[in-house]
Amino acid sequence: MDRPGDRSNRARVLGLCLAVLLALVVVFSLTTGASGIDTAEIIAGWLRGEPMASRDAVILWHIRVPRTLTGIAVGASLAVSGALMQGLFRNPLADPGIIGVSAGAGLGAIGAIVLGGMLPVLLRDAASIYLVPIAAFFGAWLSMLLLYRIATRQGRTSVAMMLLAGIALAALAGAFSGMMIFIADDAQLRDLTFWGLGSLGGATWPKVATAYVIMTPALVCALFLTRGLNGLALGEAGAFHIGIPVQRVKILAILCVGAATGAAVAVSGGIGFVGIVVPHLLRLISGPDHRFLIPNAALLGASLLLVADVISRVIMAPAELPIGIITAVLGGPFFLWILLRQRGVLDM
Protein backbone atom coordinates (compact mmCIF):
# COMPACT_ATOMS: atom_id res chain seq x y z
CA MET A 1 0.00 0.00 0.00
CA ASP A 2 1.21 3.46 -0.84
CA ARG A 3 1.61 5.56 2.26
CA PRO A 4 2.75 9.05 1.38
CA GLY A 5 4.93 10.60 4.06
CA ASP A 6 5.63 7.31 5.82
CA ARG A 7 9.41 7.09 5.98
CA SER A 8 9.64 4.03 8.24
CA ASN A 9 10.37 1.60 5.40
CA ARG A 10 13.06 3.88 4.05
CA ALA A 11 14.59 4.00 7.54
CA ARG A 12 14.52 0.19 7.79
CA VAL A 13 16.24 -0.19 4.42
CA LEU A 14 18.76 2.42 5.51
CA GLY A 15 19.41 0.39 8.67
CA LEU A 16 20.14 -2.72 6.59
CA CYS A 17 22.49 -0.77 4.32
CA LEU A 18 24.29 0.65 7.38
CA ALA A 19 24.70 -2.85 8.84
CA VAL A 20 26.28 -4.04 5.57
CA LEU A 21 28.45 -0.93 5.51
CA LEU A 22 29.63 -1.60 9.06
CA ALA A 23 30.54 -5.20 8.15
CA LEU A 24 32.59 -3.96 5.18
CA VAL A 25 34.28 -1.28 7.28
CA VAL A 26 35.18 -3.84 9.96
CA VAL A 27 36.90 -6.00 7.33
CA PHE A 28 38.61 -2.89 6.00
CA SER A 29 39.79 -1.95 9.49
CA LEU A 30 41.12 -5.45 10.22
CA THR A 31 43.05 -5.64 6.97
CA THR A 32 44.58 -2.16 6.97
CA GLY A 33 47.50 -0.95 9.00
CA ALA A 34 51.12 0.06 9.23
CA SER A 35 52.43 -3.49 8.95
CA GLY A 36 51.51 -5.34 5.78
CA ILE A 37 50.03 -8.56 7.07
CA ASP A 38 47.75 -10.72 4.96
CA THR A 39 44.67 -10.93 7.16
CA ALA A 40 42.71 -13.10 4.74
CA GLU A 41 45.59 -15.60 4.69
CA ILE A 42 45.79 -15.66 8.52
CA ILE A 43 42.07 -16.33 8.86
CA ALA A 44 42.09 -18.91 6.07
CA GLY A 45 45.04 -20.64 7.72
CA TRP A 46 43.39 -20.50 11.11
CA LEU A 47 40.27 -22.09 9.65
CA ARG A 48 42.42 -24.84 8.11
CA GLY A 49 43.82 -25.47 11.56
CA GLU A 50 47.38 -24.47 10.70
CA PRO A 51 49.57 -22.88 13.38
CA MET A 52 49.67 -19.15 12.73
CA ALA A 53 52.78 -17.20 11.89
CA SER A 54 53.22 -15.71 15.33
CA ARG A 55 54.03 -12.07 14.50
CA ASP A 56 51.09 -11.62 12.13
CA ALA A 57 48.72 -13.36 14.48
CA VAL A 58 49.82 -11.15 17.36
CA ILE A 59 49.23 -8.03 15.29
CA LEU A 60 45.79 -9.18 14.26
CA TRP A 61 44.61 -10.62 17.54
CA HIS A 62 46.20 -8.25 20.04
CA ILE A 63 46.20 -4.99 18.11
CA ARG A 64 43.70 -4.79 15.27
CA VAL A 65 40.82 -6.83 16.67
CA PRO A 66 40.61 -5.00 20.03
CA ARG A 67 41.18 -1.71 18.27
CA THR A 68 38.33 -2.37 15.84
CA LEU A 69 36.01 -3.54 18.62
CA THR A 70 36.82 -0.40 20.61
CA GLY A 71 36.15 1.75 17.55
CA ILE A 72 32.72 0.16 17.11
CA ALA A 73 31.79 0.71 20.76
CA VAL A 74 33.10 4.27 20.94
CA GLY A 75 31.56 5.34 17.61
CA ALA A 76 28.18 3.86 18.49
CA SER A 77 28.27 5.36 21.99
CA LEU A 78 29.16 8.85 20.80
CA ALA A 79 26.52 8.88 18.04
CA VAL A 80 23.77 7.48 20.27
CA SER A 81 24.70 9.87 23.10
CA GLY A 82 24.39 12.74 20.64
CA ALA A 83 20.98 11.55 19.40
CA LEU A 84 19.74 11.07 22.99
CA MET A 85 20.95 14.50 24.07
CA GLN A 86 19.37 16.17 21.05
CA GLY A 87 16.07 14.41 21.66
CA LEU A 88 16.16 15.26 25.36
CA PHE A 89 16.98 18.93 24.81
CA ARG A 90 14.81 19.18 21.67
CA ASN A 91 17.78 20.84 20.03
CA PRO A 92 19.56 19.36 17.00
CA LEU A 93 22.80 21.06 18.07
CA ALA A 94 23.03 19.50 21.54
CA ASP A 95 25.94 17.20 22.26
CA PRO A 96 27.49 15.55 25.34
CA GLY A 97 30.38 17.97 24.84
CA ILE A 98 28.00 20.88 25.38
CA ILE A 99 26.57 20.06 28.80
CA GLY A 100 29.99 19.47 30.32
CA VAL A 101 29.91 15.67 30.50
CA SER A 102 32.96 15.29 28.28
CA ALA A 103 34.73 18.03 30.24
CA GLY A 104 33.97 16.20 33.48
CA ALA A 105 35.28 12.96 32.05
CA GLY A 106 38.35 14.82 30.81
CA LEU A 107 39.06 16.29 34.24
CA GLY A 108 38.86 12.79 35.72
CA ALA A 109 41.34 11.41 33.19
CA ILE A 110 43.76 14.32 33.46
CA GLY A 111 43.62 14.18 37.24
CA ALA A 112 44.44 10.46 37.11
CA ILE A 113 47.42 11.00 34.80
CA VAL A 114 48.89 13.88 36.81
CA LEU A 115 48.01 12.91 40.39
CA GLY A 116 48.05 9.15 39.93
CA GLY A 117 51.60 9.03 41.25
CA MET A 118 50.48 10.41 44.62
CA LEU A 119 48.10 7.55 45.28
CA PRO A 120 49.15 4.96 47.85
CA VAL A 121 51.17 2.29 46.06
CA LEU A 122 48.69 -0.43 46.98
CA LEU A 123 45.75 1.41 45.44
CA ARG A 124 47.76 2.41 42.38
CA ASP A 125 48.80 -1.16 41.72
CA ALA A 126 45.26 -2.39 42.13
CA ALA A 127 43.95 0.14 39.62
CA SER A 128 46.98 -0.16 37.30
CA ILE A 129 46.06 0.49 33.66
CA TYR A 130 42.42 1.04 34.56
CA LEU A 131 43.16 4.14 36.60
CA VAL A 132 42.62 6.66 33.78
CA PRO A 133 39.45 5.05 32.35
CA ILE A 134 37.91 4.66 35.79
CA ALA A 135 38.69 8.27 36.72
CA ALA A 136 37.24 9.54 33.41
CA PHE A 137 34.14 7.48 33.89
CA PHE A 138 33.55 8.85 37.38
CA GLY A 139 34.23 12.37 36.13
CA ALA A 140 31.42 11.99 33.60
CA TRP A 141 29.07 10.49 36.16
CA LEU A 142 29.78 13.14 38.77
CA SER A 143 29.21 16.01 36.35
CA MET A 144 26.00 14.35 35.13
CA LEU A 145 24.74 13.91 38.71
CA LEU A 146 25.72 17.43 39.70
CA LEU A 147 23.99 18.90 36.64
CA TYR A 148 20.91 16.90 37.30
CA ARG A 149 20.76 18.01 40.94
CA ILE A 150 21.17 21.64 39.90
CA ALA A 151 18.62 21.52 37.10
CA THR A 152 15.92 19.49 38.84
CA ARG A 153 13.43 21.13 41.17
CA GLN A 154 10.35 19.44 42.54
CA GLY A 155 10.79 16.52 40.20
CA ARG A 156 11.06 18.58 37.04
CA THR A 157 14.25 18.96 35.03
CA SER A 158 14.69 22.34 33.40
CA VAL A 159 16.49 21.93 30.11
CA ALA A 160 17.54 25.58 29.92
CA MET A 161 18.96 25.38 33.46
CA MET A 162 20.83 22.22 32.56
CA LEU A 163 22.38 23.73 29.44
CA LEU A 164 23.50 26.86 31.27
CA ALA A 165 24.78 24.93 34.28
CA GLY A 166 26.60 22.69 31.80
CA ILE A 167 28.46 25.65 30.38
CA ALA A 168 29.50 26.75 33.89
CA LEU A 169 30.53 23.22 34.80
CA ALA A 170 32.56 22.79 31.62
CA ALA A 171 34.39 26.05 32.36
CA LEU A 172 35.10 24.91 35.91
CA ALA A 173 36.31 21.49 34.79
CA GLY A 174 38.46 23.23 32.18
CA ALA A 175 40.02 25.44 34.86
CA PHE A 176 40.88 22.50 37.10
CA SER A 177 42.22 20.59 34.10
CA GLY A 178 44.38 23.61 33.30
CA MET A 179 45.72 23.59 36.86
CA MET A 180 46.60 19.90 36.51
CA ILE A 181 48.38 20.58 33.23
CA PHE A 182 50.24 23.45 34.92
CA ILE A 183 51.71 21.18 37.59
CA ALA A 184 52.31 18.23 35.24
CA ASP A 185 55.85 17.19 34.31
CA ASP A 186 57.07 16.69 30.74
CA ALA A 187 56.26 13.01 30.43
CA GLN A 188 52.78 13.57 31.81
CA LEU A 189 52.26 16.48 29.42
CA ARG A 190 52.96 14.20 26.48
CA ASP A 191 50.47 11.62 27.78
CA LEU A 192 47.88 14.36 28.30
CA THR A 193 48.28 15.77 24.82
CA PHE A 194 47.79 12.43 23.13
CA TRP A 195 44.92 11.41 25.34
CA GLY A 196 43.26 14.80 24.74
CA LEU A 197 43.49 14.51 20.97
CA GLY A 198 41.88 11.13 21.11
CA SER A 199 43.11 7.79 19.87
CA LEU A 200 42.02 4.20 19.64
CA GLY A 201 45.70 3.23 19.67
CA GLY A 202 45.81 2.08 23.26
CA ALA A 203 43.06 -0.49 22.80
CA THR A 204 43.76 -3.72 24.65
CA TRP A 205 41.51 -6.64 25.50
CA PRO A 206 40.97 -5.50 29.11
CA LYS A 207 40.00 -2.04 27.83
CA VAL A 208 37.62 -3.59 25.31
CA ALA A 209 35.98 -5.57 28.09
CA THR A 210 35.60 -2.47 30.30
CA ALA A 211 34.12 -0.47 27.44
CA TYR A 212 31.58 -3.12 26.44
CA VAL A 213 30.48 -3.79 30.01
CA ILE A 214 29.53 -0.12 30.43
CA MET A 215 28.37 0.77 26.91
CA THR A 216 26.22 -2.23 26.05
CA PRO A 217 23.60 -1.68 28.80
CA ALA A 218 23.51 2.04 27.98
CA LEU A 219 22.92 1.40 24.27
CA VAL A 220 20.30 -1.28 24.90
CA CYS A 221 18.50 1.03 27.33
CA ALA A 222 18.53 3.78 24.68
CA LEU A 223 16.48 1.54 22.38
CA PHE A 224 13.66 1.56 24.92
CA LEU A 225 13.58 5.36 25.08
CA THR A 226 12.75 5.96 21.43
CA ARG A 227 8.99 6.48 21.80
CA GLY A 228 9.54 8.71 24.79
CA LEU A 229 12.01 10.85 22.86
CA ASN A 230 9.56 11.13 19.96
CA GLY A 231 6.96 12.34 22.44
CA LEU A 232 9.38 14.83 23.99
CA ALA A 233 9.59 16.52 20.58
CA LEU A 234 6.20 18.04 21.53
CA GLY A 235 7.71 19.52 24.70
CA GLU A 236 7.47 18.09 28.20
CA ALA A 237 3.82 19.04 28.70
CA GLY A 238 2.93 17.71 25.24
CA ALA A 239 4.72 14.44 25.96
CA PHE A 240 2.83 14.09 29.24
CA HIS A 241 -0.47 14.71 27.46
CA ILE A 242 0.11 11.84 25.05
CA GLY A 243 0.89 9.49 27.93
CA ILE A 244 4.71 9.47 28.05
CA PRO A 245 6.25 8.97 31.54
CA VAL A 246 8.32 12.11 31.03
CA GLN A 247 10.41 12.13 34.20
CA ARG A 248 11.39 8.48 33.81
CA VAL A 249 12.43 8.97 30.17
CA LYS A 250 14.54 11.98 31.12
CA ILE A 251 16.33 10.22 33.99
CA LEU A 252 17.09 7.13 31.90
CA ALA A 253 18.32 9.21 28.97
CA ILE A 254 20.64 11.15 31.29
CA LEU A 255 22.01 7.93 32.81
CA CYS A 256 22.58 6.42 29.36
CA VAL A 257 24.42 9.48 28.10
CA GLY A 258 26.56 9.63 31.26
CA ALA A 259 27.55 5.98 30.97
CA ALA A 260 28.15 5.92 27.21
CA THR A 261 30.02 9.22 27.06
CA GLY A 262 32.08 8.52 30.17
CA ALA A 263 33.20 5.16 28.83
CA ALA A 264 33.90 6.56 25.35
CA VAL A 265 36.00 9.45 26.67
CA ALA A 266 37.81 7.06 29.02
CA VAL A 267 38.96 4.61 26.37
CA SER A 268 39.58 7.03 23.53
CA GLY A 269 39.99 10.61 24.81
CA GLY A 270 38.50 13.62 23.09
CA ILE A 271 36.80 12.54 19.87
CA GLY A 272 34.41 15.26 18.78
CA PHE A 273 31.59 15.84 16.32
CA VAL A 274 30.47 12.20 15.86
CA GLY A 275 27.50 12.93 18.14
CA ILE A 276 26.37 15.86 16.03
CA VAL A 277 27.22 14.75 12.50
CA VAL A 278 25.75 11.23 12.57
CA PRO A 279 22.21 11.95 13.83
CA HIS A 280 21.98 14.99 11.58
CA LEU A 281 22.89 13.01 8.44
CA LEU A 282 20.36 10.33 9.34
CA ARG A 283 17.57 12.87 9.90
CA LEU A 284 18.25 14.25 6.42
CA ILE A 285 17.85 10.81 4.86
CA SER A 286 15.06 9.11 6.80
CA GLY A 287 13.55 11.69 9.14
CA PRO A 288 13.75 12.31 12.89
CA ASP A 289 11.77 9.28 14.18
CA HIS A 290 13.89 8.04 17.12
CA ARG A 291 12.70 4.44 16.68
CA PHE A 292 15.03 4.29 13.68
CA LEU A 293 17.36 7.18 14.45
CA ILE A 294 18.87 5.57 17.56
CA PRO A 295 19.79 2.13 16.10
CA ASN A 296 20.88 3.65 12.79
CA ALA A 297 23.02 6.19 14.63
CA ALA A 298 24.80 3.36 16.44
CA LEU A 299 25.59 1.65 13.12
CA LEU A 300 26.68 4.79 11.27
CA GLY A 301 28.64 6.12 14.26
CA ALA A 302 30.59 2.86 14.49
CA SER A 303 31.36 2.88 10.74
CA LEU A 304 32.36 6.53 10.73
CA LEU A 305 34.73 6.15 13.66
CA LEU A 306 36.37 3.05 12.16
CA VAL A 307 36.92 4.87 8.86
CA ALA A 308 38.41 7.83 10.73
CA ASP A 309 40.63 5.43 12.65
CA VAL A 310 41.86 3.75 9.46
CA ILE A 311 42.66 7.16 7.99
CA SER A 312 44.53 8.09 11.18
CA ARG A 313 46.61 4.90 10.87
CA VAL A 314 47.55 5.11 7.19
CA ILE A 315 47.75 8.83 6.39
CA MET A 316 51.16 9.28 8.05
CA ALA A 317 52.18 5.61 8.40
CA PRO A 318 54.04 4.27 10.25
CA ALA A 319 53.27 7.21 12.56
CA GLU A 320 49.71 7.72 13.73
CA LEU A 321 47.70 10.90 13.54
CA PRO A 322 45.35 11.25 16.57
CA ILE A 323 41.83 10.35 15.48
CA GLY A 324 40.35 13.42 17.20
CA ILE A 325 42.11 15.54 14.57
CA ILE A 326 40.49 13.54 11.76
CA THR A 327 36.97 13.77 13.19
CA ALA A 328 37.42 17.48 13.89
CA VAL A 329 38.70 18.17 10.36
CA LEU A 330 35.73 16.27 8.88
CA GLY A 331 33.17 17.31 11.49
CA GLY A 332 33.99 21.00 11.97
CA PRO A 333 33.07 22.10 8.44
CA PHE A 334 30.05 19.80 8.52
CA PHE A 335 28.87 21.45 11.74
CA LEU A 336 29.26 24.89 10.14
CA TRP A 337 27.30 23.65 7.14
CA ILE A 338 24.45 22.56 9.44
CA LEU A 339 24.48 25.99 11.08
CA LEU A 340 24.38 27.79 7.75
CA ARG A 341 21.55 25.58 6.46
CA GLN A 342 19.50 26.26 9.58
CA ARG A 343 20.34 29.92 9.90
CA GLY A 344 16.84 30.83 8.78
CA VAL A 345 15.16 28.38 11.15
CA LEU A 346 17.29 28.77 14.27
CA ASP A 347 16.35 31.76 16.33
CA MET A 348 19.57 32.39 18.22
Next chain:
Amino acid sequence: MIKARNITVHLGKRQILKEIGFIARPGQVSSVVGPNGSGKTTLLRALTGEIECNGEITVNGRVLRQIPHWQLAGMRAVLPQSTALAFPFNVIEVIHLGLPARRSYPLALEALSRVGLAGYEQRPYQELSGGEKQRVQLARVLAQISGPTDQTGPRWLFLDEPVSALDIGHQLQIMRLAREFANAGGGVVAIMHDLNLTAMFSDQITLLKDGAVLGSGRPEDTLTDSLLSRAYDCPLRVGFTPPQVPFVLPQSAGKSL
Protein backbone atom coordinates in the same frame (compact mmCIF):
# COMPACT_ATOMS: atom_id res chain seq x y z
CA MET B 1 -18.41 14.66 32.77
CA ILE B 2 -15.46 16.49 34.27
CA LYS B 3 -16.04 17.73 37.79
CA ALA B 4 -13.59 19.77 39.79
CA ARG B 5 -14.22 20.79 43.40
CA ASN B 6 -12.21 23.10 45.66
CA ILE B 7 -9.21 23.23 43.33
CA THR B 8 -6.36 25.03 45.03
CA VAL B 9 -2.92 25.37 43.48
CA HIS B 10 0.21 26.88 45.00
CA LEU B 11 3.23 27.64 42.85
CA GLY B 12 6.06 28.42 45.22
CA LYS B 13 4.46 30.52 47.97
CA ARG B 14 1.90 32.12 45.69
CA GLN B 15 -1.63 30.80 45.61
CA ILE B 16 -2.61 30.67 41.93
CA LEU B 17 -6.04 29.04 42.23
CA LYS B 18 -8.38 29.48 45.21
CA GLU B 19 -11.00 26.78 45.73
CA ILE B 20 -12.19 26.69 42.16
CA GLY B 21 -15.25 24.70 41.17
CA PHE B 22 -15.63 23.69 37.54
CA ILE B 23 -17.90 21.40 35.56
CA ALA B 24 -17.69 20.38 31.91
CA ARG B 25 -20.39 18.29 30.26
CA PRO B 26 -20.10 16.10 27.16
CA GLY B 27 -21.71 17.61 24.08
CA GLN B 28 -20.77 21.11 25.21
CA VAL B 29 -18.01 23.61 24.73
CA SER B 30 -17.05 24.85 28.19
CA SER B 31 -14.85 27.93 28.06
CA VAL B 32 -12.70 29.61 30.66
CA VAL B 33 -12.00 33.31 30.26
CA GLY B 34 -10.39 35.96 32.41
CA PRO B 35 -7.63 38.56 32.36
CA ASN B 36 -3.95 37.69 32.04
CA GLY B 37 -2.68 36.05 35.20
CA SER B 38 -6.13 35.08 36.41
CA GLY B 39 -5.18 31.39 36.55
CA LYS B 40 -6.80 30.12 33.33
CA THR B 41 -3.83 28.09 32.15
CA THR B 42 -3.09 26.81 35.66
CA LEU B 43 -6.67 25.54 35.86
CA LEU B 44 -6.20 23.74 32.54
CA ARG B 45 -2.95 22.18 33.75
CA ALA B 46 -4.69 20.96 36.89
CA LEU B 47 -7.64 19.53 34.91
CA THR B 48 -5.33 17.66 32.52
CA GLY B 49 -3.34 16.15 35.41
CA GLU B 50 -0.19 18.02 34.47
CA ILE B 51 0.27 19.63 37.88
CA GLU B 52 -0.60 18.54 41.40
CA CYS B 53 -3.45 20.34 43.12
CA ASN B 54 -5.52 20.17 46.25
CA GLY B 55 -9.17 19.38 45.77
CA GLU B 56 -10.97 16.72 43.80
CA ILE B 57 -11.12 16.23 40.05
CA THR B 58 -13.05 13.43 38.38
CA VAL B 59 -13.15 12.51 34.68
CA ASN B 60 -16.08 10.36 33.55
CA GLY B 61 -16.63 9.49 37.22
CA ARG B 62 -13.04 8.37 37.88
CA VAL B 63 -10.64 10.22 40.16
CA LEU B 64 -8.12 11.94 37.88
CA ARG B 65 -5.10 11.19 40.06
CA GLN B 66 -5.83 7.45 39.96
CA ILE B 67 -5.95 7.17 36.16
CA PRO B 68 -2.62 5.94 34.74
CA HIS B 69 -0.93 8.34 32.30
CA TRP B 70 -1.28 6.07 29.28
CA GLN B 71 -4.98 5.53 29.96
CA LEU B 72 -5.57 9.23 30.48
CA ALA B 73 -3.96 9.86 27.08
CA GLY B 74 -6.77 7.85 25.49
CA MET B 75 -9.46 9.83 27.34
CA ARG B 76 -8.35 13.39 26.80
CA ALA B 77 -6.02 15.32 24.52
CA VAL B 78 -4.62 18.83 24.79
CA LEU B 79 -4.11 21.33 21.99
CA PRO B 80 -1.60 24.02 23.01
CA GLN B 81 -1.56 27.56 21.65
CA SER B 82 1.30 26.75 19.31
CA THR B 83 3.80 23.95 18.93
CA ALA B 84 7.28 24.41 17.51
CA LEU B 85 9.16 21.24 16.59
CA ALA B 86 12.95 21.20 16.60
CA PHE B 87 13.23 18.27 14.21
CA PRO B 88 12.16 17.97 10.56
CA PHE B 89 9.06 15.81 11.03
CA ASN B 90 6.60 15.73 8.14
CA VAL B 91 2.88 16.20 8.68
CA ILE B 92 1.86 12.54 8.90
CA GLU B 93 4.71 11.86 11.36
CA VAL B 94 3.51 14.68 13.61
CA ILE B 95 0.05 13.12 13.73
CA HIS B 96 1.63 9.76 14.56
CA LEU B 97 3.34 11.39 17.56
CA GLY B 98 -0.11 11.43 19.16
CA LEU B 99 -0.28 7.65 18.81
CA PRO B 100 2.90 6.50 20.55
CA ALA B 101 1.60 3.09 21.54
CA ARG B 102 -0.72 2.20 18.66
CA ARG B 103 0.47 3.71 15.41
CA SER B 104 -2.10 3.55 12.66
CA TYR B 105 -1.62 5.13 9.27
CA PRO B 106 -5.33 5.08 8.29
CA LEU B 107 -6.30 6.72 11.58
CA ALA B 108 -3.70 9.46 11.08
CA LEU B 109 -4.88 9.97 7.51
CA GLU B 110 -8.50 10.26 8.60
CA ALA B 111 -7.63 12.85 11.23
CA LEU B 112 -5.73 14.84 8.62
CA SER B 113 -8.66 14.94 6.24
CA ARG B 114 -10.99 15.89 9.09
CA VAL B 115 -9.07 19.15 9.53
CA GLY B 116 -9.15 19.75 5.79
CA LEU B 117 -5.49 19.03 5.07
CA ALA B 118 -5.72 15.83 3.01
CA GLY B 119 -2.75 15.69 0.66
CA TYR B 120 -0.42 17.38 3.17
CA GLU B 121 1.07 14.07 4.44
CA GLN B 122 4.61 14.63 3.16
CA ARG B 123 4.88 18.36 3.79
CA PRO B 124 7.61 19.33 6.29
CA TYR B 125 5.86 20.61 9.42
CA GLN B 126 8.43 23.36 9.97
CA GLU B 127 7.54 24.94 6.63
CA LEU B 128 3.78 25.23 7.24
CA SER B 129 2.02 28.50 8.05
CA GLY B 130 0.77 29.15 11.58
CA GLY B 131 -2.80 28.22 10.67
CA GLU B 132 -1.75 25.00 8.95
CA LYS B 133 0.48 24.03 11.88
CA GLN B 134 -2.38 24.50 14.31
CA ARG B 135 -4.69 22.36 12.15
CA VAL B 136 -2.06 19.61 11.98
CA GLN B 137 -1.79 19.74 15.78
CA LEU B 138 -5.57 19.53 16.03
CA ALA B 139 -5.46 16.46 13.77
CA ARG B 140 -2.82 15.00 16.09
CA VAL B 141 -4.96 15.44 19.21
CA LEU B 142 -8.08 14.17 17.41
CA ALA B 143 -6.18 11.04 16.35
CA GLN B 144 -4.93 10.59 19.92
CA ILE B 145 -8.44 10.26 21.35
CA SER B 146 -9.83 8.65 18.17
CA GLY B 147 -13.38 10.00 18.08
CA PRO B 148 -15.62 12.09 20.34
CA THR B 149 -17.11 9.16 22.25
CA ASP B 150 -17.20 5.38 22.60
CA GLN B 151 -18.65 2.76 24.97
CA THR B 152 -16.30 3.83 27.77
CA GLY B 153 -17.71 7.35 27.72
CA PRO B 154 -17.07 10.72 26.14
CA ARG B 155 -13.59 11.85 25.13
CA TRP B 156 -12.27 15.27 26.13
CA LEU B 157 -10.58 17.90 24.07
CA PHE B 158 -8.68 20.58 26.00
CA LEU B 159 -7.79 23.71 24.07
CA ASP B 160 -5.26 26.14 25.57
CA GLU B 161 -5.87 29.47 23.83
CA PRO B 162 -6.10 27.53 20.56
CA VAL B 163 -6.63 30.49 18.25
CA SER B 164 -4.79 33.37 19.91
CA ALA B 165 -2.03 33.39 17.29
CA LEU B 166 -4.29 32.93 14.25
CA ASP B 167 -6.08 35.20 11.80
CA ILE B 168 -9.87 35.44 11.85
CA GLY B 169 -10.43 32.85 9.11
CA HIS B 170 -8.30 30.24 10.83
CA GLN B 171 -9.81 31.14 14.21
CA LEU B 172 -13.27 30.29 12.91
CA GLN B 173 -12.00 27.12 11.25
CA ILE B 174 -10.43 25.72 14.45
CA MET B 175 -13.37 26.72 16.64
CA ARG B 176 -15.85 25.12 14.22
CA LEU B 177 -13.92 21.85 14.37
CA ALA B 178 -14.03 22.00 18.17
CA ARG B 179 -17.77 22.72 18.00
CA GLU B 180 -18.29 19.70 15.73
CA PHE B 181 -16.40 17.51 18.22
CA ALA B 182 -18.80 18.61 20.95
CA ASN B 183 -21.86 18.21 18.73
CA ALA B 184 -20.78 14.60 18.09
CA GLY B 185 -20.87 13.84 21.81
CA GLY B 186 -17.36 14.74 22.96
CA GLY B 187 -16.53 17.35 25.57
CA VAL B 188 -14.50 20.47 24.89
CA VAL B 189 -12.78 22.59 27.54
CA ALA B 190 -11.32 25.75 26.01
CA ILE B 191 -9.13 28.38 27.64
CA MET B 192 -10.04 31.47 25.62
CA HIS B 193 -8.69 34.94 25.15
CA ASP B 194 -11.15 36.39 22.64
CA LEU B 195 -14.49 37.13 24.29
CA ASN B 196 -16.42 37.27 21.02
CA LEU B 197 -15.28 33.87 19.78
CA THR B 198 -16.02 32.58 23.27
CA ALA B 199 -19.54 33.95 23.12
CA MET B 200 -20.08 32.47 19.65
CA PHE B 201 -18.95 28.93 20.34
CA SER B 202 -19.47 28.26 24.06
CA ASP B 203 -22.32 26.59 25.94
CA GLN B 204 -20.82 27.37 29.33
CA ILE B 205 -18.41 30.08 30.34
CA THR B 206 -16.39 30.33 33.54
CA LEU B 207 -15.00 33.77 34.29
CA LEU B 208 -11.84 33.80 36.41
CA LYS B 209 -10.27 36.69 38.27
CA ASP B 210 -7.25 36.49 40.60
CA GLY B 211 -7.48 32.71 40.81
CA ALA B 212 -11.14 32.61 41.83
CA VAL B 213 -14.39 32.11 39.93
CA LEU B 214 -16.13 35.44 39.34
CA GLY B 215 -19.06 33.94 37.49
CA SER B 216 -20.10 30.91 35.51
CA GLY B 217 -23.03 29.85 33.39
CA ARG B 218 -24.43 30.42 29.91
CA PRO B 219 -22.75 33.11 27.78
CA GLU B 220 -25.52 35.67 28.26
CA ASP B 221 -25.29 35.16 32.04
CA THR B 222 -21.51 35.46 32.33
CA LEU B 223 -20.67 38.02 29.69
CA THR B 224 -22.44 40.91 31.38
CA ASP B 225 -21.43 44.53 31.79
CA SER B 226 -20.87 44.28 35.52
CA LEU B 227 -19.00 40.94 35.60
CA LEU B 228 -16.71 41.80 32.69
CA SER B 229 -15.99 45.26 34.05
CA ARG B 230 -14.99 43.76 37.39
CA ALA B 231 -12.94 41.00 35.75
CA TYR B 232 -10.94 43.22 33.44
CA ASP B 233 -10.82 46.34 35.66
CA CYS B 234 -12.24 48.62 33.01
CA PRO B 235 -15.83 49.56 32.20
CA LEU B 236 -17.05 47.33 29.36
CA ARG B 237 -20.39 47.31 27.62
CA VAL B 238 -21.80 44.15 26.11
CA GLY B 239 -23.79 44.31 22.90
CA PHE B 240 -25.99 41.66 21.34
CA THR B 241 -26.33 40.35 17.83
CA PRO B 242 -29.49 38.46 16.91
CA PRO B 243 -30.15 35.80 18.16
CA GLN B 244 -28.86 36.98 21.50
CA VAL B 245 -25.11 36.31 21.07
CA PRO B 246 -23.22 38.75 23.28
CA PHE B 247 -20.30 40.72 21.90
CA VAL B 248 -17.84 43.13 23.46
CA LEU B 249 -16.09 45.87 21.54
CA PRO B 250 -13.02 47.61 22.96
CA GLN B 251 -14.52 50.80 21.47
CA SER B 252 -17.37 50.61 23.99
CA ALA B 253 -15.06 50.71 27.00
CA GLY B 254 -15.15 53.75 29.27
CA LYS B 255 -12.04 55.37 30.74
CA SER B 256 -12.47 54.31 34.37
CA LEU B 257 -14.82 52.35 36.56
